[in-house]
Amino acid sequence: MDASVIVVGAGPAGLVLAGELRLAGADVIVLDRLRERTGQSRGIGFTIRTAEILDQRGLLSRFGEIQTGPAGHFGGLPVDLTVLGAPHEAARTVPQSQTEAVLEGWARELGADILRDHEVTGLTEDERGVSVTVRGAERALRARYVVGCDGGRSTVRRLAGFDFPGTPATTELLLADIRGIDLEPKMTADPSAGGLVMVAPLPGGTTRIIAAERGAPPVRRTGPPDFSEVADVYKRLTDTDISTAEPVWVSAFTDTARQAARYRRGRILLAGDAAHVHLPAGGQGMNTSVQDSVNLGWKLGAVVRGTAPDTLLDTYHDERHPVGRKLLSDTRAQSLLILGGEEVAPVREVLGELLEHSQVARHFAARVSGLDIRYDVGGGTNPLLGARLPELSLLRQGQRITSTALLRSGRGILLDLSDNATLRHRADPWTDRVDVVTARVLRTDGEGPHAGTSAALVRPDGHVAWAAPGSLHDLPTALGRWFGPAR
Template sequence: MNRTDDQDTSVIVVGAGPAGLMLAGELRLAGVDVIVLERLERPTGQSRGIGFTVRTMEIFDQRGLLPRFGGIETSTAGHFGGLPLDLTILGAAHEAARTVPQSRTEAVLEAWARELGADIRRGQEVTGLTEDADGVSVTVKDADRALRGRYVVGCDGGRSTVRKLTGFDFPGTPATTELFVADLRGVDLAPKMTADPSAGGLVMVAQLPDGITRIIAAERGAPPVRRTGPPEFSEVADVFKRLTDVDISAARPVWLSAFTDAARQATEYRRGRVLLSGDAAHIHLPAGGQGMNTSLQDSVNLGWKLAAVVRGTAPGTLLDTYHEERHEVGRRLLANTRAQSLLILGGDDVAPLRDVLGSLLDIDEVARRLAERASGLDIRYDVGGGRHPLLGARLPELALHDGRRATTSTELLRRGRGLLLDLDDSAGLRRRARPWNHLIDVVTATARGLPESGPPTGTTGVLVRPDGHVAWAAPGSHHDLPMTLTRWFGPGRPALSARAPAA
């Protein structure tokens, strides 16, 4: 069902970073076989990203992954371009995770994907890619033969080999400034963030687990340098000294890197049987840690769709909605981070803008809008329109009781399947959904409340996609339930469809 005899696997994922590992787990959760090819022999242990946005916390909870991270330090403090944001404006249930190293995130996701049966192969450098009508052949350096799969997904970072081999356009703005990041031992620095124009640049200090201090430093106007490796620690220490008058030269560097404010986005996320996810599709200044979080959410959006197409339950056109939905998210992300780049790295000329925006953040609606954007809670997909306020949005955790036990909508999404919540004990609703019962879970329950605002008045049913976004809700959707189920999950079983009454 997943592949033909001449194919090694259904899906080949290139890259074992957060996006690739998340996608591998999502595919295996849906029963699709996958091979992950990673160029490096072993994980680097480096951690560019160090936390989760509120939406990523929800996604990990939907898959039951949060306990695997152990104790997670959370916070209601955020920022937009260095201007403080208080996440409590989103409601008491919303906190972001701080100081979770990306290396830990990758370890958790790799263990999960392997447990589900993902084939993860390290030391496999992709050097060629050829697509034909039936699949894609991937050439691996020093391998005896090419690997065959039905689809290939490039999750191989900002310098993506898959993107270049396939010819995806990657327009955007070039780098104007270089920033340093360093993880250090043996230094005592208080957490801080300074980005106002009078400071001469950006300085951030954060305490990570295991006694590591992270610093990020950038001198305003410092031009980017073409590098073939990480910067010397003396270079980083000199910049930090000029910006803060603090000498960190005696510290012991654990990891050093440099990055820029370049912003680019692939013009398409799908080209035939080749798709892009994560940094392979978009690069930008990592303001607020949104890069890794957006990459994880790319893969959650793609995973269930690609699985449905591979299994043959949905047509290949379902994959077009991945580009339609996530390209717009990426476009807004680049606009968001470029605006923050101006606020963080701009000089005296942006001081008036910072003052105006800072005063506007005193208005609750403005603060809420920016907090939602920084947290990933503002994403709403086009699912067909209608009047219901949840259509296209992610479903906030809904407390439920199914007549036997208390549960939540989050818990019901753990299997990675679609979910139809019958909130009115409607036999007619369940009959209309019966042809799709092999693809979705139908749960009759009483809603006990949404933590954010209470259950929408009069809601009788909600169809939730595997990624947690609402595809249909009653009353208020323009499309009927069978039409919506067909759009997102493919045709129902014909024998059952013939017996089901019209909606």
């Protein structure tokens, strides 16, 4: 074997997966067909949950000063994110080029082997592994598993024969990052307007423009549109001439919505845009891709390391496929709200009224921020089960620490909040994979989903797999399910 895992694609999903695999002790090769990173801005922000995940791995500080905000939107309707009380806000102006640079540096530091100018042309799976043919290489590369993180036009998905059902494009949106012109930030998605206009500032004096005329059919393209086409559409919609601006990057995208029927076929798996494509409404695509890889990485690492059975990989599809399905539903709904005509005006009006109610506002805030994701981890009534562990301020051996910092190693954590020796004894056969941490919560208001919780088993992705009060007899079962047989 050349590596335990070969990851195809060095975008955010592939780079995060490479880093997670290295944290889990698996050797990994990343193959990318491009000679170098594109440097294109593409996705330009993080949801609250992605910001939390980056912080869990100590990566958020590597981005330096970033602009964050307390507001989101659903189909152009404002959503107040402060109702969630999360320690992070959504990041709005982080270009994907910076994200990829940070993630690649991290993956290389951990020992990932990233090979550029390596285009995959063939896959052959057998009972021991997968052979990967690379254009121009003298021989195929071998790995026990292959993960396709190679985008919406995924070669891995095509070669491995994954079904990719969904709906074709019905309209096209034009995008341009420009310099040399001052424009006020805005988003116009009112049904009475001629279409969608979005203006957002980016670092370095760059401004992003997205423009789409309502009802504009998709165009079959072999390359990006000319900037003059974007400027013409923008002028028709706003009566403002931007044709003298300097285009930095120009692209077009559609409302195609497709999802792989399965995320795993034997030794080949999909993550990120290779598994799901959709209208990039609300910037959720890259964030979902990163979260796919964080869910998969520790599981695949445990399998190739031999501490967990191969069946653990099935939970990747079971947990992330519903998230992707909801993502497609959300983005299709937002497409109708943003690009629909007068017929959607009543829907926007009703939804706007509903968002004034606190429970509805909180529901949508959690939805667009990624904080509503909950996995089926087994029985129990604790509200933390299956959800991500909210950041807790802890006192451990006289020192303050956060629950987020405890996850930096990428290992599981058994958080003992009541100094329970019996609890710790039951976890002893798994301490080669799970850190047992005795601490107390530095919080006096007694509020939040953690209130009354005396212990929690936290997976490496930050989701709670077991919590007390509850039967201690269930703890070994949970440890075995998520971390493999006892030592």
